[in-house]
Amino acid sequence: MSEDKVKTGPSVFLSEILGQQVKVKLNNGVTYLGNLNSIDGYMNIVMDSTSEHVNGEDFVKTYGDVFIRGNNVLYISQV
Amino acid sequence: MSEPVPTVLPLEVIDKAIGTEVHVLLTNDKEFKGKLIGFDDFVNIVLEDVTEYDNDTANDGKIKKMLLNGGQISMIVPSV
Numbered sequence: 318m319s320e321d322k323v324k325t326g327p328s329v330f331l332s333e334i335l336g337q338q339v340k341v342k343l344n345n346g347v348t349y350l351g352n353l354n355s356i357d358g359y360m361n362i363v364m365d366s367t368s369e370h371v372n373g374e375d376f377v378k379t380y381g382d383v384f385i386r387g388n389n390v391l392y393i394s395q396v
Numbered sequence: 397m398s399e400p401v402p403t404v405l406p407l408e409v410i411d412k413a414i415g416t417e418v419h420v421l422l423t424n425d426k427e428f429k430g431k432l433i434g435f436d437d438f439v440n441i442v443l444e445d446v447t448e449y450d451n452d453t454a455n456d457g458k459i460k461k462m463l464l465n466g467g468q469i470s471m472i473v474p475s476v
Contacts (some may be wrong), residue, residue, distance in 0.1 A: 325414070325434035330463050331440045340459075344424070344468065360440075360465060391426075394446070394462035 331356050338396045339364070343389045347371055350396060351383060360387035409436055410472060417475040418443075422468045425451050429475075439466040451463070 339353045341362055351367030367383040370376060413432050420428040420441065430446035446459040 325442065327436050327440045327442055327463050328436065329434070330461065334461075358461075388467075390465050391422075391468055392462050392464045394459045396460075 323332065334393070334395055339393055340396045341385060341393045343385070344391050345389070349379075353393075354382075356393070357387070360389065360390040360391065360393070361385065362390065375396045378381060407435075407437075407456075409474075410439070410441075413472070413474040419475065420464060420469055421471040421473070423470045424468065426468075427452075428462075428464060430462075433461070436466075439469055439472075440464065441466065441469070441472070443468040 320340075329369060334353055335356070337353060339351065341349045341351075341364070347369040349364060349367050351371065352363035353362070353364055355363040362383075362385040364383045364385070367380040368376065369378045369380065410432070414434060416432060417429065418432045420430075420443070422428075427449040428443060428446050429449070430443035433442040433444050434468040441464050442461065443459075443464060444461050446462050448455040448459065
């Protein structure tokens with residue numbers, strides 16, 4: 318049972334979404350959409366082809382590579 | 397020594413809720429509702445088919461699958 322829990326936990330989800338398009342929402346409400354390059358146990362995140370959105374939808378800026386420090390991350394999701 | 401030992405640990409309650417709908421309340425007036433897929437020792441949790449609520453109003457569009465940072469979570473409510 319605990320084995321099943323490990324298999325469905327956060328680490329498995331993270332390996333599933335590596336290389337995919339993801340949405341990262343920060344505690345301050347800003348959202349980043351991009352291609353997930355890397356993530357670690359602190360939820361530090363590296364993305365490329367990133368777009369920055371404020372107030373949910375409004376398009377603001379595009380970036381190449383982006384590093385997000387994990388303490389700011391509210392969630393990371395598939396898009 | 398003679399005090400009764402709690403028989404249900406908090407994380408066991410979350411473990412029992414895996415596979416079911418849960419409400420997750422955060423510290424910042426946000427709320428998420430979705431199917432609980434898994435969690436870790438920090439109570440970072442993985443949810444599926446998620447609706448996000450901001451001050452009790454649902455944001456449009458469901459999130460297919462997400463990892464929610466445990467640091468912001470204040471309460472998890474298994475749906476009745």
